[in-house]
Amino acid sequence: MGIKLIALDMDGTLMNSKSELSEGNRKALQKAMQAGIFVVPATGRVYSTLPDSVKTLPGVKYVLSSNGAAVYRVGEDKPIYTNFMSAEKALEVYQAIKEVHCVKEFYVNGKGYFEKKILDCIDTFDILPAFRKYYGSVKTAVDDIEVFLKQNQQGVEKINLPWITTELRKELLQCLSSVDGLALTSSLGENIELNRQGANKGDGLRGLCKEIGLDMSEVMACGDGLNDLEMIAEAGYGIAMANGHELVKQKAKFVTLSNDEDGIAYAIEKFCFPK
Numbered sequence: 001m002g003i004k005l006i007a008l009d010m011d012g013t014l015m016n017s018k019s020e021l022s023e024g025n026r027k028a029l030q031k032a033m034q035a036g037i038f039v040v041p042a043t044g045r046v047y048s049t050l051p052d053s054v055k056t057l058p059g060v061k062y063v064l065s066s067n068g069a070a071v072y073r074v075g076e077d078k079p080i081y082t083n084f085m086s087a088e089k090a091l092e093v094y095q096a097i098k099e100v101h102c103v104k105e106f107y108v109n110g111k112g113y114f115e116k117k118i119l120d121c122i123d124t125f126d127i128l129p130a131f132r133k134y135y136g137s138v139k140t141a142v143d144d145i146e147v148f149l150k151q152n153q154q155g156v157e158k159i160n161l162p163w164i165t166t167e168l169r170k171e172l173l174q175c176l177s178s179v180d181g182l183a184l185t186s187s188l189g190e191n192i193e194l195n196r197q198g199a200n201k202g203d204g205l206r207g208l209c210k211e212i213g214l215d216m217s218e219v220m221a222c223g224d225g226l227n228d229l230e231m232i233a234e235a236g237y238g239i240a241m242a243n244g245h246e247l248v249k250q251k252a253k254f255v256t257l258s259n260d261e262d263g264i265a266y267a268i269e270k271f272c273f274p275k
Contacts, residue, residue: 002218003037003218003219003220003236003237003271003272004036004037004038004214004218004219005037005038005039005040005208005209005212005214005218005219005220006029006032006037006038006039006040006219006220006221006222006268006272007040007042007064007201007205007219007220007221007222007231007235008039008040008041008042008222008223008264009042009043009187009201009222009223009224009225009227009228010041010042010043010045010050010051010054011043011044011045011187011225012187012223012224012225012241012243012244012259013222013223013224013228013241013244013259013263013264014041014054014222014259014264015051015259016259016260017259017260019051020053021051021053021054022262022265024262024265025262025264025265026053026057027265028262028264028265028268028269029057029059029264029268030057030058030059031268031273032268032272033057033058033059033060034059035272035273037272038061038062038212038214039057039059039060040060040061040062040063040064040205040208041054041055041060041063041064042063042064042068042201042204042205042221042223042228042231043063043064043065043067044066044067044158044160044187044193044225044227045065045066046065046066046107046110046111046112046157046158047063047065047066047070047072047110047111048110048111048112049112049138049139050063050065055074060074061073061074062074062080062208062212064201064204064205064208065107065110065157066107066157066158066195067158067183067185067193067195067199067200067201067204067227068083068195068199068200068201068202068203068204068205068207068231069082069083069084069085069107069157069158069195069196069199069204070082070083070084070107070110070157070204071204071207071208071211072110077109077110079110080208080211081204081207081208081211082155082157083195083196083198083199083203083204083207084154084155084156084157084196084199085155085156085157085158085159085182085194085195085196085199086155086156086196087149087150087152087153087154087155087156089156089179089181089182089196090106090149090155090156090159091146091149091150092179093159093176093179093182093194094145094146094149096175096176096178096179097161097172097175097176100168100171100172100175101121101124101168102125102161102163102164102168102172103118103125103161103162103163104118104145104159104160104161105139105159105160105161105162106145106148106149106156106159107156107157107158107159107160108148108152108154108155108156108157109152109154110157111139111140112138112139112140112160113139113140113141113142113145113148114139114140114141114142114145115141115142115143115144115145116141116142116143118141119135119141122135125163126163126165126190127163157195158193158194158195158199159193159194159195160191160192160193160194161191161192161193161194162190162191163190163191164190164191164192165190169192172192173192176194180197181196181197182194182195182196182197183195183196183197183198183199183200185200185225185226185227185229186225186226186227187225187226187227187228193227200227200229200230200231201221201223201227201228201230201231202229202230202231202233202234202235203230204231205219205221205231205234205235206234215236216234216235216236217236218236219235219236219237220235220236220237220238220239220267220268220271220272221234221235221237221238221239222239222240222241222256222263222264222267223239223240223241223244223248224240224241224243224244224245224248224259225244225245225248226245226247226248228240228244228248229247229248229251232248232251232252233251237253237254237271238251238252238253238254239252239253239254239255239256239267239271240252240254240255240256241255241256241257241258241259241263242255242256242257242258242261242263243258243259243260243263254267254270254271256270
């Protein structure tokens with residue numbers, strides 16, 4: 001049937017180790033879109049923090065954000081597909097981990113929110129110095145997360161717990177063990193990502209395909225992290241990066257070059273434009 005949609009994880013997949021979109025990958029994406037293939041960023045990031053180098057690519061019409069919990073049509077604020085965690089469940093999660101000293105991010109309406117008091121101790125976390133300076137401008141600080149969640153009853157796309165140590169991960173997982181109905185994953189070694197059970201990039205892709213009239217057999221999905229497992233397993237063409245997690249490589253139908261070797265461009269040429 002051929003590939004009609006390419007779903008692409010961002011960090012560690014489309015973007016290189018410098019978080020840049022290489023010229024080789026950019027040209028490959030443009031070639032695919034000129035051939036009528038949908039190119040869809042599929043990221044754990046909240047919609048508002050998608051890199052401009054990707055969001056503004058001519059031809060990118062849809063974005064899977066927050067691990068597929070919210071699918072947006074580019075240029076519109078309202079998602080066309082959602083699989084949100086309820087506000088009540090998000091509050092239950094917050095209560096379970098409230099006393100743990102870590103950054104707690106809540107993704108709502110395409111934006112990331114955190115409790116303002118975290119800025120007073122931001123230096124205690126293992127964050128790059130440059131990022132500490134502008135963290136508050138990338139995500140939005142609120143006075144009280146509990147009040148904020150009660151005021152936003154439409155639900156939460158994702159809860160992100162970034163910059164955690166191995167010991168802190170154990171503590172958080174222990175605290176969260178009492179909360180059911182969650183999907184736990186990780187896009188990076190030092191974070192925990194919480195979605196509603198059943199919300200993942202594979203589910204978001206199915207929702208988008210139904211919206212635009214495609215079958216999952218017509219999809220090529222590319223990724224490197226554990227939050228890419230479902231979409232790689234369910235797509236007709238599941239592609240793992242050479243720099244990817246071993247479990248992702250095992251699920252994939254093909255392992256392409258690394259994100260620093262234009263692995264996406266290589267996969268697009270191999271499967272979309274075979275010689």
